[in-house]
Amino acid sequence: MPFLGVQLKRGVKQHLYLQLYQQIKKAIAQGQLKEGQKLPAIRLMAEQLNLNNVTVVKAYQLLEEEGLVIKKVGSGTYIAPLAGRGGDWVLAEEEIELMNQGQISLQSDIINFATATPDPELFPIDDIKVAINYVLDRDGGKVFGYQDSQGYRPLRQAIEDYLARQEIKSQAKNIQVVSGAQQGIDILAKSFLDYGDVVFAEEPTYPGAISAFKSRGARIVSIPIQEDGLDIETLEARLAEYRPRFLYVMSTLQNPTGYSYSEEKKKRIIELSQRRNLTIVEDDSLSELYFKGQAERSLKSFDTAQQVIYIKSFSKIFLPGFRIAFMVMPDEMTTKTIAAKHLSDIFSSSLIQRTFDRLLREGLWEQHLGGMREIYRQKYLFFSRLLEEHLAGLLQYRLPVGGLNFWLSLPAGISSSRLFKYSQVEGVSFAPGSIFFADGKANRFFRLSIASLEKEQMVKGIEILTRVCRKLINEGGKKGEIRYTPLL
Ligand SMILES: Cc1ncc(COP(=O)(O)O)c(C=O)c1O
Structure with missing residues (x-):
């Protein structure tokens, strides 16, 4: 044996x-x-x-x-011995694998700072019932026939109007409806990436995108993100070295950091993309959830030369289970995208598209968004105060201007994978930093998401985390044996 x-x-x-x-x-x-x-x-x-x-x-x-x-x-x-081991020893392979697929294993009563998924209690079930019935009465059996792979045309027109309100010029012919932003990213990867192609991505970034790009054999080149957006000097240096197929970014309330690009950086990146013929993929899932200042304009809204593919997900601010999102494609890329969508699942559910179209046109979606924003704003303010009370001075972080995610870092030498394992035993879960870095190595960063937590859970969770952090910091300081991988 x-x-x-x-x-x-x-x-x-x-x-x-x-x-x-x-x-x-x-x-x-x-x-x-x-x-x-x-x-x-x-x-x-x-x-x-x-x-x-x-x-x-x-x-x-x-x-x-x-x-x-x-x-x-x-x-x-x-x-x-346990104490002498490097940072990432505590995560089992299956755990890392699961996280790369955007999942985490949880005990039923755990305080879950890991998921940025909205609370199902907040879903507007009554409005949805009314809209579904309306669509069935109006369209009958047509709802269940085969449909256009690009998306239900009236919905694409409603999206065109919605985008105009966000200062984005688009035409229904450039809009591709997809079953979630993740499918959109996957379709882009399938359609436009060849083995060995280079994709630039922010570091840290959304792991679902990295996995989709890597699944086509692409090589990820990471560009650090700063509090006001991508590090432009590094971007320019990398552009002198590589010809990337895409630059993948989240310019507003970035996942996981919560950072938003300054308008100046957005304009510089657009200028660079035109000068270097660089195609940008802008992934926007949270921009409506700003709680300080005004709504931020997307990178796409500055795009005058069709350099930006804009992907909009409604999962975080509406219903993840609706699986509805869209992409705005440059003219010359639309045909390939429609073909890839057809190969993936032929078209997104017609009942869902028609229902969403109804909700958009009737202003019900915006109404629901208004309610969600207020609930999330309360959670955000409450949690920001908790962080200041408990963790200021112990950990480093910068409060985001909105969104559902808080990005924190432990002192040098202490890995968040270790904190993750210890906290899970105490009944708290979160997303360790390693999953947001293309190299997957353990590091000292981690993300706390508050989307699905009640105030009491936040309080209890932060108390536990503070206790575990203190313990790790004391141990780390005394023994000085834990290795540190600087990544930002
Ligand atoms: C940045 C980002 N893009 C895309 C997705 C996937 O969204 P969807 O549910 O629309 O597929 C997520 C989900 O967490 C995300 O955070």
């Missing part, structure tokens, strides 16, 4: 040494391999698994580099 039932797949893309390394790492994270336990000698492990000695040496080396094992000269390789 091979060591711990390790099973390696031959003839697959992933190297054998990486497979071995990952399986041992998983066994350590899950507690099957305990502190001080000895790993089989290299020759023995190689024999058991029918491997070359060098393959085992490389796997052990990786584990050693991460501080997961210690080599003792003349004696062997041993599982390292």
Whole structure:
């Protein structure tokens, strides 16, 4: 029986040494391999698994580099003590995998700062019932026939009017209705990316986009985001090196940081995109939720040369389960997008499109948005105060001007993956920073989302987090053993 039932797949893309390394790492994270336990000698492990000695040496080396094992000269390789391990040891592979797919495993009673999904109690069920009945009475069986892949035409016209109110010029012929922004991003990746193409993305960024781009074999080049938007100097330097197929950004209330671009930066990026013929993908899921100052104009609203693909999701501010979003496409890209949408699911549900069209035209959507904004504003103000009371001085953060996300950082040397694991045991969950970075490495950042929490849960959650942070900071300070990966 091979060591711990390790099973390696031959003839697959992933190297054998990486497979071995990952399986041992998983066994350590899950507690099957305990502190001080000895790993089989290299020759023995190689024999058991029918491997070359060098393959085992490389796997052990990786584990050693991460501080997961210690080599003792003349004696062997041993599982390292917990305190000496590097930042990301605490997250099991499945956990990371789940997070990359935008999910997290939760116990039922956990205080959930991980999800930015609206509270179902806030959904306007009565208005939706009325709109669905209206559509069925008006259109009858037509609702359930095959439809146009680009989207229900009256809805595209209603979207054109909606966009005009946001100072975005568009035409129904350039609008593609999709079943959620995630599908929109995936369709762009399918239609326009070839293996090895480069995509520029903010760092940190939305992991669902990175996964979609990577799934087409694209290479992600990260550009740091600053409090007033993308770091333009780095962007220009990278543009001198690469010809990216896309630059993927969230210019308003960015996920995960909550930062918004200054108008000056928006204009500079648009100017750069025209000069360098750079196609920008602007993903907007939260811009309506500004709570300080005025609504921010999108990057798209400054776009005069069709350089920006604008993707609008209604999930965060309306109903995630409606699966409705749209993209505004440049003329020359529309045909390919329609074809890709057809290949994906032929068209988005006609009943949902018609119902949403009705809600938009009747102003019911805006009415609902007004109510949601007020509820979220209260949550935002309450939580901002809580942060100031409990975490100011302990952690670093900058209050966003709105939205549902707060981006915080632990002191140097303390990984948020570690905080994540400790907090989960205490009944609090959140999104650790590693999932928002294209390299996936552990770091000291993390995101707290307040979308689905009541005030009492926020209070309890922050008290627990403060306690766990204090403990980690004290431990880290005393031992000075935890490694730190500076990423921003
Ligand atoms: C920035 C961003 N884009 C896209 C999505 C996916 O949205 P949708 O539900 O419309 O597919 C999300 C969801 O969290 C998001 O945060």
